[in-house]
Amino acid sequence: MVLSCQSVAQTLADVVTRRPVLEPVLRAFEDLLAARSALAGELTAAWTNPAAAGGPCPPEWQTERAARGLSLLAGAPLTGLCISVRTAAERLLPLLCAQESLASQRTALEAFFLAPPVLGPDSEPDRRDALARAMLSGDAPAFRNLADEAGLVPELLEFAAEFILSPPLRALAARAVQTGQVEREERNAAPWDEEGAWRQGYCPVCGSFPVIGWLDKPFFEEKNAFLSGGGGKKHLYCSLCGTNWKFRRGACPSCGKDGNGVMEILRESGAARGERLDWCTSCKTYCPTLDLRENDAIPDMDAMALGMLHLDMVAARKGLGPLKASFWNLF
Numbered sequence: 626m627v628l629s630c631q632s633v634a635q636t637l638a639d640v641v642t643r644r645p646v647l648e649p650v651l652r653a654f655e656d657l658l659a660a661r662s663a664l665a666g667e668l669t670a671a672w673t674n675p676a677a678a679g680g681p682c683p684p685e686w687q688t689e690r691a692a693r694g695l696s697l698l699a700g701a702p703l704t705g706l707c708i709s710v711r712t713a714a715e716r717l718l719p720l721l722c723a724q725e726s727l728a729s730q731r732t733a734l735e736a737f738f739l740a741p742p743v744l745g746p747d748s749e750p751d752r753r754d755a756l757a758r759a760m761l762s763g764d765a766p767a768f769r770n771l772a773d774e775a776g777l778v779p780e781l782l783e784f785a786a787e788f789i790l791s792p793p794l795r796a797l798a799a800r801a802v803q804t805g806q807v808e809r810e811e812r813n814a815a816p817w818d819e820e821g822a823w824r825q826g827y828c829p830v831c832g833s834f835p836v837i838g839w840l841d842k843p844f845f846e847e848k849n850a851f852l853s854g855g856g857g858k859k860h861l862y863c864s865l866c867g868t869n870w871k872f873r874r875g876a877c878p879s880c881g882k883d884g885n886g887v888m889e890i891l892r893e894s895g896a897a898r899g900e901r902l903d904w905c906t907s908c909k910t911y912c913p914t915l916d917l918r919e920n921d922a923i924p925d926m927d928a929m930a931l932g933m934l935h936l937d938m939v940a941a942r943k944g945l946g947p948l949k950a951s952f953w954n955l956f
C-alpha cells in the first residue's frame with residue numbers, strides 16, 4: 626500500500642497543537658527528520674527512474690528465502706552504497722551532531738562517514754559498505770569491530786548509522802517494490818504484501834524492528850467492489866528503510882507469540898485520536914500504534930513515532946521496553 630501522507634513538519638505541527646508540552650523535544654528533532662525524508666525522496670526519484678537507473682540494485686525477492694525469515698538485504702553485497710551514504714552523511718551529520726549525545730563524537734564520525742569512497746577491485750571493502758552489511762545481516766561482532774576501529778562507542782555509531790544509512794536504504798527498498806510490481810504486473814503492492822509472503826515482526830527488506838504500527842482505513846475500490854474493505858488491518862513501519870508490511874493483529878512482533886490475551890492495548894483516557902501502544906504480555910515489549918480509522922490525516926510515520934513519546938514515558942513507568950530503541954525512548 627502506498628501512503629500519500631503529511632510531511633514531517635505538518636505532522637509535528639498537528640501534534641504540537643494537541644500536546645504543546647512536547648514542542649521543545651519535537652522541534653529539536655524536526656530538521657533531522659525532515660532532512661532524512663527529503664534526501665530519501667531525492668534518491669528514490671533518481672533510483673526508481675528507469676531512464677536514469679542510478680544507484681545499486683537490490684537482490685530479487687525470493688519466496689523461499691522469505692519463508693525462512695531472511696529479509697531481502699541480509700547478506701547482499703551492496704557494493705557502492707558508500708557513495709550515497711557519504712552524501713547522506715554530508716547532509717545529516719551536522720544535524721546529528723547538534724544533538725548533545727553525539728557532539729563529542731563529531732571528529733570520529735566525520736572520519737568514518739566522510740572519507741573518500743574505496744571502490745577498487747583489490748581493495749578492502751569500503752567501511753561504510755561493511756557497516757551496511759553488518760547491520761543488514763545482524764552481524765553484531767562485525768559491527769563492534771568497525772566501531773572499535775573507528776574509535777566510536779558502538780551504541781553511538783548505531784544511532785548515527787540508523788539515520789545516515791536510511792536515505793539510501795529507503796531508495797533501495799522503493800526500487801525493490803518497483804521491481805516486484807513489474808514482475809507481478811501489480812500496482813500498489815510489494816512482493817512481501819502478498820498473502821503469507823512474510824510473517825515476521827521484523828522488516829522484510831532490512832531486518833530492523835518497526836518503529837511504529839498502524840491500522841488501515843476503510844477503502845473502496847471503484848473498479849472492483851469485492852476488493853473494498855472495512856479497514857483495521859495491521860501494518861508495521863520500518864524507519865530504517867521506510868518499508869511497510871502487514872502483520873497479524875493478535876501476534877507479538879518481538880517474540881512471535883500469538884493468540885487470545887497475548888497483545889494488550891494501552892491508551893490515554895480522553896480523545897486519543899487512535900494513538901496507543903500495543904504491548905506483549907509475554908515478553909513485555911511494546912510498539913506505538915496508530916489507528917488511522919480514528920484519524921483524518923495520514924501522518925508522516927517517522928514524525929508520528931516521535932510525536933507519541935508521551936506514551937513511551939508511560940510504557941517506561943510500566944516496565945515495558947520498546948520494540949525498537951529510538952533516541953527519544955532510551956530513558
Ligand SMILES: [Zn+2]
Binds near residue numbers: 831864865866
Ligand atoms: Zn526496513
Ligand SMILES: [Zn+2]
Binds near residue numbers: 877880906908
Ligand atoms: Zn512478545
